Amino acid sequence: MKPTLYSYWRSSCSYRVRIALNFKEVEYEYRPVHLVNDGGEHKKSEFTELNPKQEVPFFIHGSHSLSQSMAILQYIDDQWPQPELFPKDAKLKSQCLQLCEIINSGIQPIQNLKVMSVIGKRYNADEKEKASWSRYWIVEGFKALEKELEKTSGHFSIKDTVTVADLFLVPQCYNAKRFKIDLENEYPKIFKVYKNCFELEEFRRALPEVQPDAPDKNPV
Numbered sequence: 607m608k609p610t611l612y613s614y615w616r617s618s619c620s621y622r623v624r625i626a627l628n629f630k631e632v633e634y635e636y637r638p639v640h641l642v643n644d645g646g647e648h649k650k651s652e653f654t655e656l657n658p659k660q661e662v663p664f665f666i667h668g669s670h671s672l673s674q675s676m677a678i679l680q681y682i683d684d685q686w687p688q689p690e691l692f693p694k695d696a697k698l699k700s701q702c703l704q705l706c707e708i709i710n711s712g713i714q715p716i717q718n719l720k721v722m723s724v725i726g727k728r729y730n731a732d733e734k735e736k737a738s739w740s741r742y743w744i745v746e747g748f749k750a751l752e753k754e755l756e757k758t759s760g761h762f763s764i765k766d767t768v769t770v771a772d773l774f775l776v777p778q779c780y781n782a783k784r785f786k787i788d789l790e791n792e793y794p795k796i797f798k799v800y801k802n803c804f805e806l807e808e809f810r811r812a813l814p815e816v817q818p819d820a821p822d823k824n825p826v
């Protein structure tokens with residue numbers, strides 16, 4: 607039975623799940639949820655009934671439905687075990703999760719759309735201030751990631767095999783580039799892994815701009 611992924615082309619958390627589904631060669635139905643138009647489709651009652659957290663990704667497989675990319679990725683890895691995306695070795699797995707969490711709890715949530723919207727409304731932050739806030743948290747997290755990758759990385763984040771750490775890293779780098787962060791010169795280890803990932807079509811097919819709801823596919 608084909609799973610369904612509720613996604614938004616530029617959502618970094620949905621991007622993580624798209625890469626995993628590509629690696630597992632799982633065919634899925636892509637359901638776009640526009641996070642901006644008309645105040646955000648994710649805030650409408652139809653979507654809120656599915657996911658009260660009002661976020662993408664949201665994943666449905668048969669009668670099972672899930673939000674939270676880490677939970678979704680774990681479920682996907684359990685349901686479709688090959689190729690394994692979580693290392694089996696206890697030390698490598700814990701390092702892999704450490705890298706994920708630097709992004710999952712230390713970067714992405716602090717500069718999420720809803721956080722930026724509250725900052726704008728409560729503190730009158732303009733677009734320039736909001737961008738500077740986002741950059742601050744990306745830089746803060748990337749400094750730590752760069753150091754950790756010095757210990758763990760090979761061709762990918764954890765040695766030479768793709769793991770969920772890469773599935774978190776690549777979308778966060780994509781987001782960092784939007785904020786004009788110079789990955790190549792400031793974070794050479796991050797940049798190297800990011801570049802290596804794009805040798806693989808599983809990463810390329812998950813890129814925001816090739817998703818069905820990417821704006822150049824739907825010119826207004």
Ligand SMILES: N[C@@H](CCC(=O)N[C@@H](CS)C(=O)NCC(=O)O)C(=O)O
Pocket residue numbers: 616617618619620641646648660661662663673674675676710715718719720721
């Ligand atoms: N911890 C969640 C975060 C999900 C999340 O923040 N999704 C963003 C897009 S990347 C979203 O839907 N934001 C809607 C909003 O901020 O209003 C996960 O990993 O799935």
